Amino acid sequence: MKVLQLSVLSFLIVILSLNGATLAHPYGDFLHCLSLRISNSSTISKVIYTQNNPSYSSVLNASIHNTRFATPTTPKPYAIITPLKTSHVQSTIYCSKNHGFQLRIRSGGHDVEGVSYVSQVPFVVLDLVNFRDVKVDTKNEVAWVQSGATTGELYYGIASKTQTLGFPAGICHTIGIGGHLSGGGFGILGRKYGLAADHVIDVKLVDANGRVLNRKSMGEELFWAIRGGGGNTFGVVLAWKVKLVPVPPVVTVFTVNKNLEQNATKIFHRWQYIAHKLPNELFTAVWVMKVNSSQVGKKTVQAGFRGMFLGGVDELIPLIQHEFPELGLAKENCTQMSWVQSILYFGGLPIQPVNILLNRSALPVSSLKAKTDFVREPMSETGIEGFMNMFLEEEADFAITMIEAFGGRMDEIRENELPYPHRAGILFESTYIVQWTNEAEAGRYISWIRRLYSYMASYASKSPREAYYNYKDLDLGTNNIVGYTSYEQASVWGLKYFKNNFKRLVQIKTKVDPMNFFRNEQSTPPL
Numbered sequence: 001m002k003v004l005q006l007s008v009l010s011f012l013i014v015i016l017s018l019n020g021a022t023l024a025h026p027y028g029d030f031l032h033c034l035s036l037r038i039s040n041s042s043t044i045s046k047v048i049y050t051q052n053n054p055s056y057s058s059v060l061n062a063s064i065h066n067t068r069f070a071t072p073t074t075p076k077p078y079a080i081i082t083p084l085k086t087s088h089v090q091s092t093i094y095c096s097k098n099h100g101f102q103l104r105i106r107s108g109g110h111d112v113e114g115v116s117y118v119s120q121v122p123f124v125v126l127d128l129v130n131f132r133d134v135k136v137d138t139k140n141e142v143a144w145v146q147s148g149a150t151t152g153e154l155y156y157g158i159a160s161k162t163q164t165l166g167f168p169a170g171i172c173h174t175i176g177i178g179g180h181l182s183g184g185g186f187g188i189l190g191r192k193y194g195l196a197a198d199h200v201i202d203v204k205l206v207d208a209n210g211r212v213l214n215r216k217s218m219g220e221e222l223f224w225a226i227r228g229g230g231g232n233t234f235g236v237v238l239a240w241k242v243k244l245v246p247v248p249p250v251v252t253v254f255t256v257n258k259n260l261e262q263n264a265t266k267i268f269h270r271w272q273y274i275a276h277k278l279p280n281e282l283f284t285a286v287w288v289m290k291v292n293s294s295q296v297g298k299k300t301v302q303a304g305f306r307g308m309f310l311g312g313v314d315e316l317i318p319l320i321q322h323e324f325p326e327l328g329l330a331k332e333n334c335t336q337m338s339w340v341q342s343i344l345y346f347g348g349l350p351i352q353p354v355n356i357l358l359n360r361s362a363l364p365v366s367s368l369k370a371k372t373d374f375v376r377e378p379m380s381e382t383g384i385e386g387f388m389n390m391f392l393e394e395e396a397d398f399a400i401t402m403i404e405a406f407g408g409r410m411d412e413i414r415e416n417e418l419p420y421p422h423r424a425g426i427l428f429e430s431t432y433i434v435q436w437t438n439e440a441e442a443g444r445y446i447s448w449i450r451r452l453y454s455y456m457a458s459y460a461s462k463s464p465r466e467a468y469y470n471y472k473d474l475d476l477g478t479n480n481i482v483g484y485t486s487y488e489q490a491s492v493w494g495l496k497y498f499k500n501n502f503k504r505l506v507q508i509k510t511k512v513d514p515m516n517f518f519r520n521e522q523s524t525p526p527l
């Protein structure tokens with residue numbers, strides 16, 4: 001029946017309008033091509049979701065983590081393909097290429113600009129939701145993890161086998177491995193061990209010609225590019241082999257909240273001079289947001305000083321008292337737990353049961369806009385005051401800035417070791433996020449975050465003003481949606497994400513995908 005439906009569809013020509021011009025699009029040909037290659041009708045129904053399929057919307061929405069891109073006017077894919085095996089991925093590439101569809105690859109769906117599931121030109125989504133195996137080998141301290149798995153599934157897979165190994169990746173447990181590792185991946189083990197991408201030792205990738213490559217067969221240049229140079233630019237990464245890292249069986253986490261009336265500005269000012277120099281075992285961050293003041297009906301701004309120490313509380317307290325007495329850290333601010341529980345603590349979840357890490361919808365989803373900065377010089381006290389005061393504005397009701405200390409291992413890794421260049425000399429990275437519930441008012445909130453970003457210009461890194469590729473920001477510049485994008489045009493955003501590594505990324509792209517099949521608003525273009 002399904003085959004019949006598809007073959008009828010293959011005779012259809014979908015007429016669509018793009019930029020005022022009307023053109024014919026061979027939608028049916030794409031489906032025909034794919035269904036012929038998959039051939040088995042019961043498999044086809046598990047792999048191809050067209051807009052007529054009753055499950056289409058639920059499959060599309062399942063991993064959308066920014067509802068700003070889930071409105072009725074958001075462009076939708078012609079089909080969502082959920083491959084069950086490698087040959088389905090190869091076929092999707094082949095048929096998209098031959099029938100003029102752009103391909104968007106989705107693993108965990110956390111792309112903050114929706115790039116993995118939205119495009120302005122006819123497109124299909126390749127959703128790796130069925131590629132989520134995690135195989136942990138504690139003897140060799142490695143794991144093979146498929147791209148559609150979440151960081152939480154990897155963390156859980158490790159912790160269910162051992163308490164003394166971990167993996168240095170992001171805080172949020174619902175992030176997909178595919179996007180996260182291909183863009184870098186920084187989290188609470190970052191000062192001790194560096195990025196998630198620093199620990200990738202092999203991959204399985206399907207390139208634009210449908211070839212299945214590993215580290216050896218792709219060569220060191222392409223292997224360099226996909227570890228931080230961005231997903232959806234060089235191919236579909238199906239799986240990653242990662243090196244695990246030692247963690248102690250007990251770690252200590254803490255939170256000390258200070259608001260404007262409790263000297264938050266002064267303590268934050270001091271933190272900037274200390275946090276990047278603390279022992280590598282101690283990660284600290286400051287989370288800034290609007291909160292209720294102790295005065296009824298009033299609001300204030302809170303700086304939440306949060307940390308994770310790879311050791312016990314009795315070692316941590318004297319260390320902080322010596323290095324950062326202004327924080328006033330006390331035993332009651334601290335909790336000892338396992339490394340894997342610390343992920344839940346930072347994610348704002350109960351630390352038991354740990355299997356909540358397997359729940360992909362444990363975190364609320366909203367509409368949001370994010371921007372990032374890397375800061376190399378401490379901000380002045382008045383600078384911090386102005387920044388904090390912006391959170392008193394109405395649009396900042398659901399805004400947060402997560403400021404994470406760098407230094408440690410990040411200082412030791414060369415800027416060109418991987419495409420991700422933000423290493424030595426960075427004091428901290430700031431992720432600014434604003435959220436809203438009423439889509440009709442999105443503009444107000446987006447303009448607030450743009451003002452916050454303009455305000456920070458004098459304090460952030462300069463020439464270029466560095467930005468973190470894993471929190472894409474299309475305000476920084478985009479490629480042409482169709483046609484050629486020059487190196488100069490792409491450099492506007494490319495140098496901010498990759499600094500001097502951008503040139504090398506362009507050269508690799510030119511070699512491995514000269515026809516620019518894998519493309520999006522901020523994919524590295526070929527020359």
Ligand code: FDA
Nearest residue numbers: 107108109110111116170171176178179180186231232237
């Ligand atoms: P998604 O599936 O949307 O993909 C993101 C990009 O990668 C897209 O361009 C996509 O096409 C491409 N891609 C995905 N899978 C691919 C594959 N298999 N092969 C090739 N390309 C692929 N970052 C961080 O460093 N530390 C953190 O703590 C957090 N925390 C965090 C929390 C929340 C709530 C959000 C929304 C985001 C973060 N991030 C983060 C940023 C996160 O690392 C970034 O958004 C990742 O790209 C998400 O990867 P997903 O696979 O989930 O996204």
